[in-house]
Amino acid sequence: MCGIIGYTGVRPAAPLLLEGLGRLAYRGYDSAGIAVLADGGRIVRCRAEGKLARLLEKCQGGAEIPGTAGIGHTRWATHGAPLEHNAHPHLDGGGRVAVVHNGIIENWRELRRELAGEGYTFSSETDTEVIVHLLARAVAAGRTPAEALRDTVGRLRGTYALGVIFACEPEVLYGVRRESPLLVGRGDGEMFLASDIPAILPYTRLVWEPPTDTIVRLTPRGVTLPFPGDAPAFREVTWDAAAAERGGYASFMEKEIHEIPQVVAHTATEGEALLPPSLAGNVTGVTFIGCGSAYHVGLAGAYFGEKLTGVPVRVFVASEFRYHPVPLAPRELVVAVSQSGETADTLAALREAKRRGAYVLSVVNVVGSTIARESDRVFYTQAGPEIAVATTKAFCAQLVAVYRLFAEIATAKRGRAVGAEVLSGLAKVPDAVRRVLDGREGIRRMAHRIAQAESAFFIGRGADYPACLEGSLKLKEISYLHAEAYPAGELKHGTISLVTAGVPVIALATQSALVGKTLSGVEEVHARGAEVYLITDETLTADAPTAARFVLPHIHEMLMPLPAAVAFELLALEVAAERELDPDMPRNLAKSVTVE
Ligand code: F6R
Numbered sequence: 001m002c003g004i005i006g007y008t009g010v011r012p013a014a015p016l017l018l019e020g021l022g023r024l025a026y027r028g029y030d031s032a033g034i035a036v037l038a039d040g041g042r043i044v045r046c047r048a049e050g051k052l053a054r055l056l057e058k059c060q061g062g063a064e065i066p067g068t069a070g071i072g073h074t075r076w077a078t079h080g081a082p083l084e085h086n087a088h089p090h091l092d093g094g095g096r097v098a099v100v101h102n103g104i105i106e107n108w109r110e111l112r113r114e115l116a117g118e119g120y121t122f123s124s125e126t127d128t129e130v131i132v133h134l135l136a137r138a139v140a141a142g143r144t145p146a147e148a149l150r151d152t153v154g155r156l157r158g159t160y161a162l163g164v165i166f167a168c169e170p171e172v173l174y175g176v177r178r179e180s181p182l183l184v185g186r187g188d189g190e191m192f193l194a195s196d197i198p199a200i201l202p203y204t205r206l207v208w209e210p211p212t213d214t215i216v217r218l219t220p221r222g223v224t225l226p227f228p229g230d231a232p233a234f235r236e237v238t239w240d241a242a243a244a245e246r247g248g249y250a251s252f253m254e255k256e257i258h259e260i261p262q263v264v265a266h267t268a269t270e271g272e273a274l275l276p277p278s279l280a281g282n283v284t285g286v287t288f289i290g291c292g293s294a295y296h297v298g299l300a301g302a303y304f305g306e307k308l309t310g311v312p313v314r315v316f317v318a319s320e321f322r323y324h325p326v327p328l329a330p331r332e333l334v335v336a337v338s339q340s341g342e343t344a345d346t347l348a349a350l351r352e353a354k355r356r357g358a359y360v361l362s363v364v365n366v367v368g369s370t371i372a373r374e375s376d377r378v379f380y381t382q383a384g385p386e387i388a389v390a391t392t393k394a395f396c397a398q399l400v401a402v403y404r405l406f407a408e409i410a411t412a413k414r415g416r417a418v419g420a421e422v423l424s425g426l427a428k429v430p431d432a433v434r435r436v437l438d439g440r441e442g443i444r445r446m447a448h449r450i451a452q453a454e455s456a457f458f459i460g461r462g463a464d465y466p467a468c469l470e471g472s473l474k475l476k477e478i479s480y481l482h483a484e485a486y487p488a489g490e491l492k493h494g495t496i497s498l499v500t501a502g503v504p505v506i507a508l509a510t511q512s513a514l515v516g517k518t519l520s521g522v523e524e525v526h527a528r529g530a531e532v533y534l535i536t537d538e539t540l541t542a543d544a545p546t547a548a549r550f551v552l553p554h555i556h557e558m559l560m561p562l563p564a565a566v567a568f569e570l571l572a573l574e575v576a577a578e579r580e581l582d583p584d585m586p587r588n589l590a591k592s593v594t595v596e
Contacts (some may be wrong), residue, residue: 002088002102002248003027004077004162004182005199007189008069008173009220013037014046015063017072017499021052022197027196028385029074030368034059035089035098036345038068041167043098047087061485068220069171071163071193073100076385077367079108080125085582090129093121101128101136102195102272103180104161104382107113109311111155116478122494131162139166146226149174149215163193165295183207184216184223186234186292191218195242197237199266206234253388253478253583256571258437261430263383263393264562267400274361274379274405275333281412283333287326287358288315288402288538289349290337292591293473297337297363301402308418309409317348319596325356325511334358335405339386339394340592341369348596352373365394379405388584389591390478392569393469394563396433400426403559432553432563439550440570446533448573450504455482457530459521460508465563468508470577478583479575488521494551501529506571507544510537510552510560520543533565 003024033047046059073088080086089098108127122132139150145166159179185192185200192200249255286296298315333352341364362375370375372378381397411419458468468485475483509518531547537556576583
């Protein structure tokens with residue numbers, strides 16, 4: 001996610017802002033910049049794409065930029081590629097206003113049309129730039145900076161945290177937020193603005209988060225509210241810098257799992273259609289390509305998509321697809337799924353599909369990544385940067401995107417009601433995930449026992465099977481416990497020879513038509529001494545001999561892999577904790593696999 005820092009005080013602002021940006025880098029970014037209120041009512045700006053080292057080099061560590069107030073930003077692209085002209089701060093043509101922004105302005109297109117119609121010229125593809133021109137227009141019309149900011153945020157729909165400086169007000173920094181985090185920090189003769197605590201922790205531990213839509217005005221002497229609002233209530237931060245980066249969670253993985261309700265709500269409703277409607281109605285088949293968890297997304301999508309649309313769906317591990325010349329039917333849609341957008345095998349498979357004339361849609365998290373650029377169409381999951389190596393929130397966002405894709409195809413082929421049912425099902429997912437998170441204690445108890453084992457098996461049928469594959473992958477990669485996932489009917493065809501007394505078998509049974517079948521598998525392993533952990537849907541009766549159970553909230557049956565995946569993510573996290581392992585950095589793994 002993007003990061004904001006702002007400063008007004010007595011020290012040279014530029015080096016301090018650059019240092020603060022360094023402490024925000026953990027959040028992930030693809031460009032960065034600063035703007036400082038220099039002498040003589042000028043705003044001096046410096047931006048660079050790529051790593052902060054490039055920004056530091058470009059503005060010579062800030063030493064040459066005079067001024068004791070300014071704003072800085074690390075950008076993680078959402079609107080517009082990660083290039084310098086899209087980096088923040090954004091400046092109006094006259095150099096009167098500079099803005100940094102986190103969040104998404106939903107009505108930016110209509111605002112941009114309005115401003116362009118009045119002759120304002122845009123120098124970026126961002127949603128943010130409309131804010132700059134709205135502010136400049138208001139100031140030019142005689143508004144004070146505070147009034148200009150109030151009028152401007154009144155026009156914005158969406159989420160934002162803003163840091164703003166005006167050339168006409170030396171020493172002054174404005175901030176305002178809606179939904180996105182923004183903090184005010186109080187020092188001795190200096191004040192700070194930041195999207196998160198680590199950015200300012202070396203300078204102050206006194207912070208206050210203004211309520212939503214409260215405009216704050218900072219000078220070196222303190223904070224004032226230009227319009228009526230609650231008096232600032234500063235609190236002392238007791239976390240150390242590392243814990244603050246993780247938002248108080250023990251690991252990034254834990255933090256990212258807790259972001260899932262918000263992320264899935266966003267992916268379910270935001271962004272454009274995955275396919276143009278003309279294309280959605282003409283799709284004759286869907287082929288997924290992806291690696292690891294992204295491959296599991298395709299598998300879960302296949303169970304769901306075929307049932308919903310009647311269109312045949314195939315799923316390939318990308319590294320296999322690239323050397324396996326499967327025939328592609330005319331108008332078959334190829335979907336490349338990738339969090340990073342840089343996975344070498346997925347990219348090669350995409351190129352191979354395109355070489356064979358396929359239309360490729362990619363479902364990608366990182367804006368401007370190679371897979372996104374090389375696809376015919378891209379849907380961004382917008383899950384925010386994922387820091388932990390094992391994917392959690394991005395996996396869930398990918399799954400939601402794939403459900404949306406099939407809802408679109410179903411709408412085009414079978415009518416609006418079919419797609420609408422999926423979308424109303426998706427609306428229930430955030431709450432269901434919250435309830436899974438609330439039930440963590442039950443999962444912890446399971447993990448305590450499972451962590452003692454040397455290997456474990458996951459079983460499930462239908463849509464439960466891909467969720468089991470994901471659960472087993474998660475457990476393997478962060479807890480180093482050997483795990484395998486099987487369709488529940490398949491275990492007896494060989495692998496049951498490994499099921500002996502005390503071996504944990506985690507059975508997922510959420511599909512009403514198949515629950516009895518999965519429970520037969522449970523009986524088989526129980527008869528051989530396995531310890532069975534049953535994860536089921538609250539509305540299903542599942543009579544079976546178990547060591548422990550975990551009940552998932554009921555949502556649309558085909559969407560159950562989502563809460564199930566979250567339960568499995570927590571399970572893996574808890575087993576890793578029992579084994580005293582760092583879940584964020586599993587051995588031998590990289591976040592982005594850019595080699596074959
Ligand atoms: C598992 C995991 C990996 C990735 C895989 C694909 O937790 O993170 O299996 O899913 O390496 O990565 P992307 O989605 O970046 O192509």
